[in-house]
Amino acid sequence: QSVLTQPPSVSGAPGQRVTISCTGSSSNIGAGYDVHWYQQLPGTAPKLLIYGNSNRPSGVPDRFSGSKSGTSASLAITGLQAEDEADYYCQSYDSSLSAPCVFGTGTKVTVL
C-alpha cells in the first residue's frame, strides 16, 4: 500500500490543462522531502519529468510544471497534447519507513 495517493485517472481535451495531485503525510512530503514526477509511456521505462518539486530536466517541455504545498504536491500539464497520454507517478522519501523511497499510486492521463 503506497503512502502517496494519486487519482487513478484524469482526462482532458487537446489544449486543455490538467492537474494530478499527490497526497502524502507529515513523514514524507510534509517533512520537507522533495517530490519528483515521472512519465511512463506505454511499454517503456519511466522517464524523469520533474525533480525537486518544480524543476524540469533538460528536454522536458515547459508545458509540464510541478508544485508542492504542505503534505501534497501537484503536476500540471498545460496545452495537453496527444503524446502526453501516459501514466504519471510521483515519488518522495519517507522517514517513517525502513524502506524510504516511495512512489505514488499512479495516474493515467487520457487525451480525449
Added chain:
Amino acid sequence: EVQLVESGGGLVQPGGSLRLSCAASGFTFSSYWMSWVRQAPGKGLEWVANIKQDGSEKYYVDSVKGRFTISRDNAKNSLYLQMNSLRAEDTAVYYCASSGWYPHDAFDIWGQGTMVTVSS
C-alpha cells in the same frame, strides 16, 4: 551516451533464484546511489532496494527483506540484485535506476527493464 542496461531476467519456479545485473555507461557510476524498481504486470511502480555509492548502506522494501540482496561493483560499473526464495508476487519488470548523490534524489537515469516471471 548515458545508459543503464539490465540483464538476467527470465522464467523461474517458485522458491528458485535469479541474479539480475545492470551495466552502467556514460556517467560516473561510483558517484551515485543506485536502486532497483519493479513493476508487476498492469500495476504501478514499486521501489525494491537501494545502495550507497560505496556499498556501505543498503535498504530494502519489507516484502523482499531476507530474500533479495543488492550489491555493486564500481570497478565494473555494475549493479546486481540477487533474488532468492522467489514468489509469484515477485513477477515484474525490474528496472535499475540512478538516483544521484543522495538517496532522496530523483531517479534520473533508468534502464529498459528486464522481465522476471515466477511460475511453475
